[in-house]
Amino acid sequence: MACGPFEKDFLKKIAQSAEKEFRIPVTMEENHVDLTPFYNPGRRQYDANKLLSFISESAVNENAKVIGLFRIDLYIPILTYIFGQAMLNGRSAVASVYRLRNEMYGLRKNDALLLSRAIKEVIHELGHNFGLIHCQTLTCVMRSSTYAEEIDQKSQHLCQRCRDSFDNI
């Protein structure tokens, strides 16, 4: 569920990658969401927990996992920022490209890198929806990433162990 202005091709590539990885049909949806209720002026960020609940309630298909993709800066109360958030074994997740952009860190814009990071982040959060926890394998997409360079170090694929866990769900 795209909750912000994204290029169609960008979203299509993310959806295709997720479909390939999980071998489950992925559909795209565009949504125009009023984000005002989720904004915290004290932090100047958007509350990911509230957005997560919103995404969960908005989803029409009860059997589907839904991930909301945003362009805003997300937070949860305990952390300064997050890239995304998901309900472990739940049906909803959120992810944002805000802190995946190179410009955020004073670097030159890189669309290809942004796409790569967004694909990994979406697959990662969906992985949590399917019950996968963080993995220690360096290249596994389920490895925890706390800053953007760590996302670059991992692949967009599940390692064999996570693959086996996913297949046994």
Place this chain on the structure above:
Amino acid sequence: MAEKISILIVDDEESVRDSLHNWFIEDGYDVERAENAKNALLMLESRKFDIILADIKMPGMDGMEMHRRIRALNRDTIVIIMTAFASVDTAVQALKDGAYDYVTKPFDPDDLSHLIRNAATQISLRAENEALKIKVSTLEDIDDLIGQSEAIRKVLKQVESVAQSNSSVIITGESGTGKELVARAIHSNSPRKYFPLISVHCGALTESLLESELFGHEKGAFTGAMFNRKGRFEMADGGTIFLDEIATISSKMQVELLRVLETKSFVRVGGNKEIVSDFRVICATNRDLKSMVNSGNFREDLYYRLNVVNIAIPPLRERIEDIPLLANHFIKKYCTSMSRDMITIEPAALKHLENFEFPGNVRELENMIERAIVIGNGREIRLRDLPMGKEAINSSVESLDELEKRHIEMILNKYAWNVSRSAKALNVDRVTLYNKIKKYNLKQQ
């Protein structure tokens, strides 16, 4: 599979508890939540947590007070204090009270990950350390002192009680009774067990060598002293020093030893810097030290300094009932080391052992069993496999052929059926030996 690290989150704000909960379960931790200190302490009555994240500001009991109470319950729990309002005073106090860390909300995700990962590493290292300690302590424990006789049980009781103290011990007993084993048992059951047990065989060294061995030496102290060398007293720091055959040390060494025992300090040979070492002394002797004191051959003051506790190990002939246990222990030991299937000992052989004098005590018994296993060819130790076994058999009537057959069999087994070597030992040629093998229908087992 290793147990999951367990985390308890204590914070009055639900959003904080839930956020942390969701964050940590994604890492595979076992996470529980409590909304205040009182509930957290109630939870801690029924289960243990590896890590507790506690907010400072909570209604009722605050996080700092809760932390102090948690410390009193379990010093091993890692407590991380969280606050939205950091202050140097509370940070210092929290750390003084033993908190693992003091962190300000909101956390940088990377910082939080590192914090918990480091805490988890500390927990697993601690668990590994505990497991290793147990493993080390069972390697050399009191079970090496085999026996169920009243005499040996008395020794075991003495070992258990003296182990906990720092008192000097003299172990007395005939040669081969296990004096060093007792010294090891005392050390490995004492609070000093994680530090070295340093053994010195005083009887094997000349006076000057013993001096250098015990005190160490500085480079150039004497010809051949190419480097500085730590002495045994220094190496035993924190642990135990075992002085075997203490009765053999010279008068000069007795004086020096007394001084070291009284001051716990010494100087290396050729040195001038005083070295302090904290060690416990255990000595052993097969001589009557009191008689030596009376005859002026051993210093009385040193004797009383060393002989705070005396453990006397009885000779093997005074604990005959332990012989079967010891024999089986050595059979198991040598069958294992030789990768052989376990064998037994025939009743006649055991009876013979029980009647034997054993001037060499347990060491001699061990030697007999090892030899019997090496030269024996069956699944049990027979009377004939023991040194005295032959004499017992010779009292019965045996033909020359039977004697010859048995002797050839023994030699063949000794040389692992190497016919050339066996023939040479028997002083016959190979053809003769082959004929004898055929005649007596001898077969390699």
